[in-house]
Amino acid sequence: MSENTENKTITPEWSRVMQEAPKWFRDAKFGLFFHWGPYSVPAYQNEWYSRKMYTRGLKQNIYHEKTFGTLHDFGYKDFYDMMDGGKFDADAWADLVVRSGARYAGPVTEHCDNFSMWDSRVNPVNSVNYGPHRDITGECAEAFRKRGIKFISTFHHQWLWGWFMSTDSEADVYDPANEKFYGPALPLETNRYIPYRYPDEKFCKMWREKVFEVIDKYQPDAIYFDSRTCIIDEESRFLIADYYYNKTGHKDGIITYKKEDFPKGIGVFDIECGRFSEQKPFPWQSDDHLEDSNTWCMVQEPKYKSAATIIHQLCDIVAKNGCLLLNAGPYADGSFHPEAVKVLYEIGDWLSVNGEAIYETRPFRVAAEGPADVQSDILTSRDFRFTQKDGVVYGIAMGWPEDNTLRIRTLGRKGPGKLALDENSRLSLVGSSSPVSWVQEEEVLIISLPDEKPCMHAYVVRIEGGQS
Structure with missing residues (x-):
């Protein structure tokens, strides 16, 4: 999208972008998404490796320097081409989604690490220029839609503000030549959940341009925003909702958001790793991970929740008017752990028998x-x-x-x-x-x-x- 609002001040009129959950979303009940990125290469602890590797004394930092070298000589950018995606097959991913019984799905479009998982002209740090050298978002969108799966794009990139700031002054994040990978050097405090210094206009412009580009290229049926979106200026958040709902005509599209990051009524409220204790009169979503530890990505020696746990969780959420968006993280090569596949198949087996009590209810x-x-x-x-x-x-x-x-x-x-x-x-x-x-x-x-x-x-x- 070429913004014609670039030099204008927009007064957000949130009443113009109120959107109820479309019928397809209320009927779907169960979705999958996939945390896959350069953090899948070290596969250590969790997907916050890209941030915690830069803090001296943390487990990730100690492991990184012992395994790969100093932060000056081997930074996060050096994982890019190690994420080769040699076994990535969008059709196989689509088969897994269908087999699991999920009705909407998508890869993480961009995590907190400035690595765009699509063919981006806005951000040169993407999966076509580095790593797999493939348009992961585009291939998944095409393969999933062929199988009747609604496509979701998930954005976490507001976290990039301060994400890579390091306690090691020699870290590669402070080399001006690496600014395109990590963003500009900022005070350490900007990595707080709510920093004192909010993102500047340049950052907010890039934040929204990435979302505009994905909307234009892939027309996602749903757009998920991770927490901390509240630090992005209100105008940018409004422009995204207005563009998605009104200017591009996504009358069946829906935005999901957390906490109070968007005003009530502009989309579906999402709870991370949790759920309501009581039934709600409005549709909502819970996003959670299949992984049975504090990670959303592939890690060394992964463990997974049982199918019974996920099925019970799904039944509880659906009974309370919600949908479950479940994560499974693939290896750096784009394949899934056999145990994760086994559990997803088992969930799908249950839904193949009992889905009438879940879907469209x-x-x-x-x-x-x-x-x-x-x-x-x-x-x-x-x-x-x-x-x-x-x-x-x-x-x-x-x-x-x-x-x-x-x-x-x-x-x-x-x-x-x-x-x-x-x-x-x-x-x-x-x-x-x-x-x-x-x-x-x-x-x-x-x-x-x-x-x-x-x-x-x-x-x-x-x-x-x-x-x-």
Whole structure:
């Protein structure tokens, strides 16, 4: 985009860019994104390696100097061409997304490290000029859309303000010749979450030009902004929303944002690694990582959460009117760890059986029942989540009862679900051809299940014909 507002002062009119979540987003429920960048080369600790390697005494710094050399002789830029992407295959990534059951997906478009994962004319530090020498964003957008996957672009580049500032005065980030890689030298305090010195106009202009370029080249169906976007001037944030929604006609597009980085109502509110304890009247999103440690990227000896953990998390989020955007980080060569693939396949297997209780659903009047804490990973057959669609209510049990009998108090005749069942009501176990018997008492709905489980991890009862 060539900005015609460059020398003008814009007064943000946020009422012009109010946008409700489109139907496709509300229906999708589950997405994937992929943290992949030069930080995937050292694969040490997490994706903040690019920043922490420059702070003397931190684990990343000690490891870096022992493994690669001093910060003067070997800086972050020297990882670029080690990220060769030799096994990257956008079609294989699309296959993985489809197999996982995710309905929207995309690679991290730019992390905090000034490395653009697209064919950029705005930023010479990109995946076409360095590393894989390929347009990762473009290839994924094309491959994903061929498979019916909505495409999301995620931006984290507001973090670049102060990101690389080092406690080592000899670090390569202070060499003026490297400014294109790391940005200008700034006071150390600019790497604080909310710095005293906010980004200048030059930085904000580059920040928005990158987003404009991605919108123009790839027309993302959703744009995700990481936290700290609040440090970008209000005019720039408004110009992005106005351009995306109004000037380029993305009437089905949506922006997701964190905290109070954008005004309420201009997109979908996102919670990082968390969720609401109660059902919300508005659609929202939780982004979290498959990795079972404090990382969003590939690391040495990675560990992954179980499929049961993710499935339970997804059911809880969907019951509360949210979507789950799950991260999986590939190796530097663009391939995925076999265990990550295995878990994603297992999630997809569950959704292939039970997806009718997830996709296109809306919240039931009660979201949850059970003794477990809302954020607990230890859920049992006494814990339930509820959704509904087209007059059908779904009760999702988070475990299989030892006596093959579910007892759902929410759906008793006097329960908060206010569901009245009669002889015309039909109850079935999704994925099973065996009949179930049931009785609705005043305080509880009792359902006798067959002996054979139709799947693993969580079990869905389909309830038709209940009057509420």
